[in-house]
Amino acid sequence: MIRSLPSSGLYRWGFRSYVFCYFFFLFAPLLVTCLLAFNDSMFPSLPWKGFTWDWFFSEGPTKIGFFHDQKNLRSLWASLKVAFSVTLLSTLLGTCAAFLFEQEEFRFKNAMYFLMLAPMVIPGVILGISILMCTNTLGLFFEKTVGWDVELLRPGYWLVVLGQVSFISTFVALVVIARLRKFDRTLEEAAMNLGAGRMAAIWFVTLRYLRPALIGSAAVAFLMSFENFNTTLFLVGSESTIPITLYLQVRDGSTPVINAISFVLILTSSVIALANVFIARRET
Amino acid sequence: MHKGGSGRWIFLLFFMPVALWLLLLLVLPHVELLRMSFVSGEFGAGGGVTWDNYLGFFHEPIYWTTFLRTAIYSIAVTLIVLTVSLPIAFYATKIAGAKAQGFLLVLLLLPFWVSELVRVYGWMIILRESGVLSSFMLALGLWKEPVELLYNDAVMIMGLVYTTLLFMIVPVISVLESLDDSLIEAAYDLGAGKLAIWRRIIIPYAMPGIMSGSIVVFMIVFGSYLTPKLMGGKNSLWFTEQIYNQFITYFNWNQGSAFGFLLLLLSSAIIWVALKLTRQKLSDVLK
Numbered sequence: 001m002i003r004s005l006p007s008s009g010l011y012r013w014g015f016r017s018y019v020f021c022y023f024f025f026l027f028a029p030l031l032v033t034c035l036l037a038f039n040d041s042m043f044p045s046l047p048w049k050g051f052t053w054d055w056f057f058s059e060g061p062t063k064i065g066f067f068h069d070q071k072n073l074r075s076l077w078a079s080l081k082v083a084f085s086v087t088l089l090s091t092l093l094g095t096c097a098a099f100l101f102e103q104e105e106f107r108f109k110n111a112m113y114f115l116m117l118a119p120m121v122i123p124g125v126i127l128g129i130s131i132l133m134c135t136n137t138l139g140l141f142f143e144k145t146v147g148w149d150v151e152l153l154r155p156g157y158w159l160v161v162l163g164q165v166s167f168i169s170t171f172v173a174l175v176v177i178a179r180l181r182k183f184d185r186t187l188e189e190a191a192m193n194l195g196a197g198r199m200a201a202i203w204f205v206t207l208r209y210l211r212p213a214l215i216g217s218a219a220v221a222f223l224m225s226f227e228n229f230n231t232t233l234f235l236v237g238s239e240s241t242i243p244i245t246l247y248l249q250v251r252d253g254s255t256p257v258i259n260a261i262s263f264v265l266i267l268t269s270s271v272i273a274l275a276n277v278f279i280a281r282r283e284t
Numbered sequence: 285m286h287k288g289g290s291g292r293w294i295f296l297l298f299f300m301p302v303a304l305w306l307l308l309l310l311v312l313p314h315v316e317l318l319r320m321s322f323v324s325g326e327f328g329a330g331g332g333v334t335w336d337n338y339l340g341f342f343h344e345p346i347y348w349t350t351f352l353r354t355a356i357y358s359i360a361v362t363l364i365v366l367t368v369s370l371p372i373a374f375y376a377t378k379i380a381g382a383k384a385q386g387f388l389l390v391l392l393l394l395p396f397w398v399s400e401l402v403r404v405y406g407w408m409i410i411l412r413e414s415g416v417l418s419s420f421m422l423a424l425g426l427w428k429e430p431v432e433l434l435y436n437d438a439v440m441i442m443g444l445v446y447t448t449l450l451f452m453i454v455p456v457i458s459v460l461e462s463l464d465d466s467l468i469e470a471a472y473d474l475g476a477g478k479l480a481i482w483r484r485i486i487i488p489y490a491m492p493g494i495m496s497g498s499i500v501v502f503m504i505v506f507g508s509y510l511t512p513k514l515m516g517g518k519n520s521l522w523f524t525e526q527i528y529n530q531f532i533t534y535f536n537w538n539q540g541s542a543f544g545f546l547l548l549l550l551s552s553a554i555i556w557v558a559l560k561l562t563r564q565k566l567s568d569v570l571k
Binding site for chain 1: 316317320378391395402404405414415449500508528531540547551552555
């Protein structure tokens with residue numbers, strides 16, 4: 001039944017083969033995608049026509065590799081810029097929220113906490129459309145009453161950032177709260193007894209303790225932002241992010257350059273994921 | 285903590301950003317969503333208050349049947365995800381050796397760091413008519429001609445299961461980790477069979493994790509757009525697509541808002557019923 005109890009060979013082998021099948025199911029599409037990035041064919045499919053780096057480095061004209069594909073490179077850059085701002089803002093907001101809900105007492109705390117959890121169950125599409133309409137109404141209002149044309153309120157970079165921050169901050173807050181719960185507050189009190197102000201105690205003691213959680217949640221925030229589609233779709237302006245550009249290409253069919261991009265994305269996110277695990281292990 | 289002069293400042297330092305975030309990015313947009321759903325008329329006409337946008341949903345069978353279809357499929361996907369991931373979570377926490385455990389966890393999470401689009405694309409190039417599986421079967425001589433496996437409901441459900449597995453595995457693993465092995469050992473020593481141990485000990489103990497995973501999976505599936513669109517093909521008929529169409533294709537924001545609000549309302553109702561049926565509290569589940 002479990003480690004410490006005797007079990008029949010059939011039970012153990014049954015379980016093992018199930019786990020094996022599960023992992024096969026989990027990794028098969030990723031492996032196939034990566035492999036076909038190196039196939040010397042105009043279509044992302046078999047038969048295998050030989051190994052090539054063309055879908056990464058070729059300059060055209062028949063095959064345009066990822067690193068010479070201006071449209072995809074521009075979207076990649078747009079995604080990186082968005083993810084950078086989102087990571088910064090949502091880590092800040094999430095950390096503030098964690099301190100607020102773990103260390104402070106105030107009226108309506110519970111109600112506010114539930115409100116903060118709401119993005120966990122609000123579909124991204126809904127967040128996207130409601131933020132779009134709200135900013136649109138505000139924009140119209142400013143234009144009519146004061147005659148301002150507020151760039152910030154039109155679909156574009158900052159709207160995408162705000163839309164993603166609205167729910168990614170919740171994930172950061174939950175991770176930081178979980179870590180803050182294990183924190184021994186007498187450490188902060190000790191620092192304050194020794195003459196530190198509360199801010200200094202938080203800065204030198206609590207935030208040091210929270211570091212693994214902060215790094216981990218920043219990494220998750222970055223990837224969540226980078227791969228977000230549902231919310232971004234409604235808020236994006238002329239600079240579309242990589243998931244949206246890729247979506248259009250996947251839908252309409254394209255050369256294996258998508259496989260090359262996917263390969264790069266899979267590789268980078270695996271490296272970030274493994275680094276994240278490694279840092280978390282070392283610090284605890 | 286003393287509430288002196290500096291304590292107040294620090295409280296505000298934490299409170300203000302969070303309050304602004306919740307007010308400007310969550311409360312206000314949803315109030316606007318609700319308001320827009322009651323405004324009548326074409327875009328920009330600025331008519332009076334009306335129920336028309338909601339009535340439109342019930343009058344036009346395509347809308348509510350799509351909604352019903354999406355709801356039923358989302359529940360089905362949630363149940364499949366649960367059955368597939370329970371044994372895996374159990375294996376990772378209770379059966380695998382301590383060393384293998386860490387490795388298994390990393391391996392389980394790894395694919396989910398990759399974008400949903402990339403993962404769905406992987407399935408598309410495997411399953412489509414000119415895809416990898418077809419070529420493989422033809423080469424082996426098992427199939428006489430290429431078969432289109434994409435663009436049907438079964439494949440769409442598989443894709444949705446594939447993209448949401450993680451959201452069930454993580455919460456279930458975290459409750460099972462805290463389940464004391466000696467409970468299972470005691471039941472075993474007293475003669476309980478495997479089925480009884482699962483039914484009387486493991487499932488009840490894991491219930492908060494199961495429900496929290498189910499809620500998140502259900503909401504993600506219900507609100508997903510990419511997977512049904514790419515794997516379900518032309519007749520996938522997912523409700524988020526209707527919302528998208530109202531906004532982008534017909535430019536009817538009022539109708540779209542009503543759909544959005546209905547989606548929010550009815551999916552919350554389904555979650556509420558599920559919580560009542562399993563006798564769980566939302567506050568325990570969303571810890």
